[in-house]
Amino acid sequence: MQIRFSPIKEKIFIALISSVCISSGYVPQKISIFAYPLQQQANPSYQRRGPASVILSLTSGLEQLKIPFNVNPTTEAETGDVVIVLSDVNRLGQAISLKKQHKIKLLLAGPNLMIRPNEYGHIATAPEIDAYFTPSLWVKVAYAEDEPSMTSRLVIWPAGVDENYWKPLAPKDPKKNRAVLVYQKTENHSVVNAVHGLLQKHGFSAIDLGYGNYSIEQYKKALEKCLFAVCIGNSESQGLAFAEAWAMNVPTLVYDLRKYAASGKTFTINSFCPYLTQKTGVDWRNFDELEGWLKAMPLCFDEFAPRAWVLKNMTDAVCAQKIIDLIARF
Incomplete structure (x- = not known):
């Protein structure tokens, strides 16, 4: 990836660095961010999934804040x-x-480095790391359980979404709109079939x-058509697809069983939608609960305000x- 520079303001300089060797010639008093390189895509802003979504969210946010940065500098001088x-x-x-060589003053890491902090020779616990990002509360708890020495340095930081792309064309009418998105991130066909049956029963x-079988444009069009979404999946460290829907x-x-086991660990707490609030939706753990909400949604739809929540809490x-703000506190 080529280095991209934005105009310098107040001599703040933010860089995103990926798999590029750093050479000599370090120039101090600048800010840098390291990350995997992004694949070149026709519309990269809207092909956001996985770790790429985190990089794109941060760079988009920095641009909107008019904070200068460059992507993947190739020399230590940069x-x-x-x-x-x-x-x-x-x-x-x-x-x-x-950091050990005193060539940088502050080192922040995460959230897309590893599943558990005891991987890769416990590198996440290095004392040189001043703060380590986790995408949600339950992940922070899991990291603290695995590596107690990290507890005071763990910081919850979610990536954001592009609120200008994910923007509805028209208000939704619960009296007329009977379309519901069934978002599936599971192979449990019995659950999916039961959801379909309940939806049909209630009109x-x-x-x-x-998951993985649609384009971003298809997802957006489906969200435009539906009144609400029923999501059937698994554990999520953040769940950006939810934020896009909101x-x-x-x-x-x-559907949130709040149970998760992976990489040899049964997690103490867990969430299938970590940022679900009273304004963005509800969870359900059995079909009786789901049926109750299907009956209630046309009556209480206006009590939800998912877009307003995103605009306040989860834009780029x-x-x-x-x-x-975190950097400013050090």
Whole structure:
């Protein structure tokens, strides 16, 4: 990826660095962020999934905040005295080395480096890391359980969404709209079939989307058509697809067993939708609960305000500002 520079303001310089070797010639008093390189795409702003969504969210937010940055500088001279490693454990090792050599003053890491902090030789516990980002509360708890020495340095930081792209064209009418998105991130067909049966019973029509089998444009069009979404999935560290739905003013009814085991650990707490609130939707754990909400949604739809919640809490700019505020506190 080519280096991209935005105009310098107040000599703040933010860089996103990926799998590129850092050479000599370090210039201090600048801010840098490290991350995996992004694949070139026709519309990269709207092909956001996984770790790429975190990089794109942060860069978009920084642009909106008019904070200058560059992406993936290739020399140590372009690396600032504050480094944030979003992803790529190899780059984290490089940043730790720079911190040991007193070539950077502040090192922040996460949230897309590893599932558990005891991986990769416990590199996440390195004392050179000043703060480590986790995408939600339950992940923070899990990291603190695995590596208690990290507890005071763990910071919850979610990525944001592009509220201008994920914007509804028209208000939704609960009296007329009977379309419901059934968002599936599971192979449990019995649950999906039961959901379909309940929707049909109560006069709703299902729009089905399966995780990994749709484009961003298809997802947006489905959200535009539906009144609300029923989400059937698994554990989520953040769940950006939910935030995209909320930005489209679509509340979510999330199947949440609150149980999760992975990488040899049964997690003490868990969530299938960590940022679900009274304004963005509800969770359900059995079909009786779901049926109750299907009956209630046309009556209480106006009590939800998912887009307003996103505008206040989870846009690209809002989430980027949280990082800038954190840096300012050191």
